[in-house]
Amino acid sequence: EDFFAWCAENRLFINELNGISTSEVVNHDILTLPSFSARINTLLTTSEGLSFHGHFDEMKTDSCYARYLAFTGISIPIFGDHFFNSTFDHVDTLEYEINNLKTNHLKSCFRISYSIFDKISFLLHRFFNLDTVQNDHNVDFKKVWFKPRSQQLKDIFQNSENEYFRALFFISHEIRQTDRKASDDEDLSYWFDPDTQRLFKIRNAMEHRAFKLVDNVCHRYTDNGSTEIEQHRKELSDTQKELENLLLSQHSSQRNDSEFENQIEKLRRRETNLQQDLVEKERMNSYSVVVGVEEFESLTMKLLTLAKDALVYLSLAIHHEELKKPKEGIAIPMQVPKK
DSSP: OHHHHHHHHTTOSSOGGGGTOOSGGGOSOOOOOOOOOOOOOTTSOHHHHTHHHHHHHHHHHHHHHHHHHHHHHHHSOTTOOOGGGOSSOOOOOSSOBOOSHHHHHHHHHHHHHHHHHHHHHHHHHHHTTOSOGGGGGGOOTTTTTBOTTSSSBOTTTTTOOOHHHHHHHHHHTTOOOSOOOTTOTTOTHHHHOTHHHHHHHHHHHHHHSEEEEEOHHHHTTSOOOHHHHHHHHHHHHHHHHHHHHHHHHHHHHTOOOHHHHHHHHHHHHHHHHHHHHHHHHHHHHTSEEEEEHHHHHHHHHHHHHHHHHHHHHHHHHHHHHHHHSOOOSOOOOOOOOOO
């Protein structure tokens, strides 16, 4: 009962009425896909004919599970221990990292919520025949709206009166699924929401690199070496200038004695060491993405809400498109089976 009240309060039910009400009457994920009108194809099995309905049901289940993980994770104390990862000694990286059931519930919720956008783009791609099956690997929630290698909208979206398509399109500007290339200077999604790039970096680190959740109160006071980095850079700059002046002096005076050569060699070794220190610092400092637990909790709730909104708009968009189809020919109603 507390869980359902929390879901309603946070507008997490896949129910358009939850946007205006938090009463018990909205405690149902009622939105689904309509029955479709389609040509008769005897090659299709009943299961294949229900693929879109089954896929939407899968996404609803993912959303429901993700919000349960969020509710459970938020309810757990920040320093609570659990037996699930008590089978080994944990490395203390001296960053006040928190790696317990709370943080792992939140990370799982974040992963699931982000993956919903991949699934939505795939359903749009297949349901509306936006491209060939052979181009499934190019499906992306941000790019599914546009013609290949173009910023021009696909025909079905161009001048469409389906306002739910518009809603989905604007949500796609808050979700990035691929890294930004140098040529993407016209990528306006960088200006829609400052959290867009933050969400993408977290997801990228979570899936492909190293990601840490920390106690931000303590972590903020850990020394990140910024002062020493600046000193290194200044020393490198001074060394390079000194070396340049010494080489110019050598060239003008035509000196080649051993003492002069030793000075030059010493400066070159110092320059190399300083450069190597800075390169290694950058390599290791950028190894992990570090986020405070409180901030990550807030970002996870934001992503979870966006995923729920996207599912609502997807359902309503397909309902709208089905209502536009002409009512002609013989129609055989098919009931979508329920468990």
